[in-house]
Amino acid sequence: MDIKRSLVLLFSSYGCFLFGQEKTIDTVYIFDNQMKRAKLFHKVNTLTPKDIEKNSTNLSEALRFQSPVYIKENGRGAVSSPSFRGTNATHTAFVWNGININSTFLGQGDINNISLYGYDELEIKAGGGSVQYGSSAIGGSIHLNNNLDFNKGFKGSFFSEVASFRTFNNFVKASFSNEKFSFKASGNYSISKNDYEVPEKEYINRNGQYYNTSINIGASYKIATSQTISWQNQIFNGSQHYPVFVENGNKTKYNSQAFRSLLSWDINKNNLSNSLKAAYTEDNFQYFGDIAKPKESGAAGKNYIFKNDFNYFLSPKFNVNIIGEFQINKGEGYQTGFENISRNIGSVAGLLRYFVTKDLRFEAGAKKDFVEDIKSPFLYSFSGKWDALQWYHVGANFSRNFRFPTFNELYWQPGGNLNLLSETSTNLDMDHEFGFGDFKIILSPYYMDIKNYISWLPTPYGYWAPVNTFNVKSYGLESQVSFNRTFRKSFLKANIGYTYSKSIDKKTENQLMYVPIHKAFGSIDYGYDFLKIYVQGLFNGFTYTTTDEKRADAINPYFVMNAGISATLLKKYTLGFKVNNITNTVYETVSYYPMPKRNYSIHATLNF
Incomplete structure (x- = not known):
């Protein structure tokens, strides 16, 4: 088999469209080229x-039980x-269809103000990624991806769930x-009184109610055999009430709205491939110090993003990828100490991939960001992957990454600091993959060095x-x-993850707050004919606060342990029952905010 044919198969196996046959590669349009x-x-x-249906309460719960990420949650459904x-x-x-959507004010994403439903896959990538995804991609990135199929006809589904604490969750999707044409739309509405109690802590989650609504709409049209115009949109509206510790406590809440629209050619x-993207994203929030009174503070952020991703094979062995991006970030504050602010951001990145053989490949990347009024470092990345044996694969990654200061860090009054430096990190990690029949083992050691850490501290x-x-x-x-094995009418899947994390302040030699040294999570799924059951477990080690x-x-x-059972009839109707926190464990992920004890839900799905 020649090198060119090997690359066709290699790229096709990862869903890429380069060097593949156009008839095959056009069946699915994927917005995030770099992933x-x-x-x-x-x-x-x-x-x-x-997978997400197993932890359908919110995105926090899905990540907590199904990824190595530690989630700090101020009570169920809160910040x-x-x-x-x-x-x-x-x-x-946080990356939505290839676009970084971290808040320009906070520099992060509030997980419970990001919709859980409406994506075709949710992908978690650990390690540095600033060359591809920009600011904040230091520890890792969470990707919210939508795909569009062609030539699939009409499909639809409706999911409805009723759960403890007067929780209702509904999701509908049609495509x-x-x-030549593909269209997909979905909508989700979740609401909860969220008034759970933890007697052992003398805690009632008073004023803990929340609701959120999201709508996703996507369309794609083939204007020629090798050209596609696509459009993806998301609207989110949510409200979180902050818990109070006493009956007559001052009740507060936080409302947020997001709008995202992405056009791609x-x-x-x-x-050769080229993806030209134009995006508009808007993130607004309002804080109410008293839910019965007008807002005390808030802000509206608008971002205009233009991005071009050019990819070309110089030869069957060499691939060049050039990424250019320009953004205009605008913010308008209310009772924040700033009114109208604006910032221009540009970047250019280049990546060179070298395919030595079908089993050995390398990638080198470099990037320079140009952030208005802020000094930005030169970024780089080096990666390699070697399929050494049929049962052993090894990869290594080395990169420099960064995060530039946010609007709040620079302009909030009182307190904003215009002299802040960008945070920078040097990342090194490896992946050792072993395959033995139905078993797969992955070991990933890592090291990170972060400089100019930005913290909010009290002043005199x-x-x-x-x-x-x-x-x-x-x-x-x-x-x-x-472990994954399929029998005649049944299957068995098991997945167990463990993380060991030391994160040390170099000055004090102390572990950072809210970084558990040990975390383990896992699940077992079994299905026979129309019946499926699963069990999930989560262990979280000692955590300094x-x-x-x-x-x-x-x-x-x-x-903490969860379990669920479901039955599918006539391939269209599914009815399920879940028990969360079977062990009735009393636990917190943030001090003073206990999570719910044992609770239940029933759900039904209709496919049409």
Whole structure:
């Protein structure tokens, strides 16, 4: 088999369209071009819509039980943020169809203000990725992807769930496609009184209600054999009430709205592809210090994004990828100390991929960002993957990444600091993959060095301000064991993950707050004919909540287990029942905000 034919098969196996036959590659349009290529060199965990249904409360729950990411949640459905490999929330990039959607004000994504439903897959990539995905991609990135199929006809589904604490969750999806046109739309509405109790902690989740609504609409049209015009849109509206500890406590809430629209023109030929994207994203929030009174503060952010991704095979062995991007970020604050602010951001990145053989490949990348009024570092990345044996594959990645200061960090008054430096990190990690029959084992050691860490600290003047405080070293191990076997009418799947995370302030030599040293998660799925059952488990180790490692204030280890059963009739109707926290464990992910004890849900799905 010649090298060119090998590359055709290699790229096709990862869903790429380069060097493939146009009849085959046109069946699915994928918006995130870089993620397809990243899978050639990096380990990526993928959650399908069926996986997400197991943890249908919110995105926090899905990530907590099905990924190595540690989730800090101020009670069920409240403010929530991720910790990738011992980093904080601002070191995680949320990427929607290839576009970074972290808040320009906060520099992060509030997980419970990001829709759980409406995506074709949710992908979790650990490690640095600033060359491809920009600011905040230091600890890792979470990808919310939509795909569009062609020539599939009409499909539809409706999911409805009723759960404890007066929780209702509904999701509907429909799609239609022929040879030239593809359309997909979905809508989700979730609402919960969320008034759970934890008697052991003398805690009632008063004023904990929430609701959110999201709509996703996508369309794609083939204007020629090798050219496609596509459009993807998302609308989100949500409200979170913040829990109070006493009956007559002051009740507050936080409302948020997001709008995202992405237009893409793609050219895909045998050895060349180009994706030109224009996007508009809007993120608004309002904080109510008293739910019965007008808002106390808020902001509206508008982002205009233009991105071009050019990919070309110089020869069957050499592939050149050039990415250019320009953004205009605008913000308007209310009671924030700033009114109208604007920032221009540009970047150019180049990646060279060398396919030595079908079993050995390398990638080198370089990038320069141009952020208005902020000094930005030169970024780089080096990756390699070697399929050494049929049962052993090894990959290595080395990169420099960064995060530039947010609008709040620069302009919030009082406290904004215009002298802040960008955070930078040096990342090194490896992936060792072993395959033995139906078993697969992955071991991923890593090391990170983060400089110019930005923290909000109290000042002598009575307010808090962001400063470049300390440097951090993070190191550890991510591991995963999976088993997958199919019998005549049944299947058995098992997946177990374990992470060891040390994240140390170099000045004090103390572990960072809310970074558990040990975390383990796993699930077992079994299906026979029309019946399916699953069990999930989560162990979280000792977790410090203060900078001085005060054990009295730390979160103790806990173990939580969930289980579910479902039956599918006539291939169209599914009825299921779930029990969350079977062990009735009393636990917290953030101090003073216990999570629910044992709770239940029933759900039904109709496919048409």
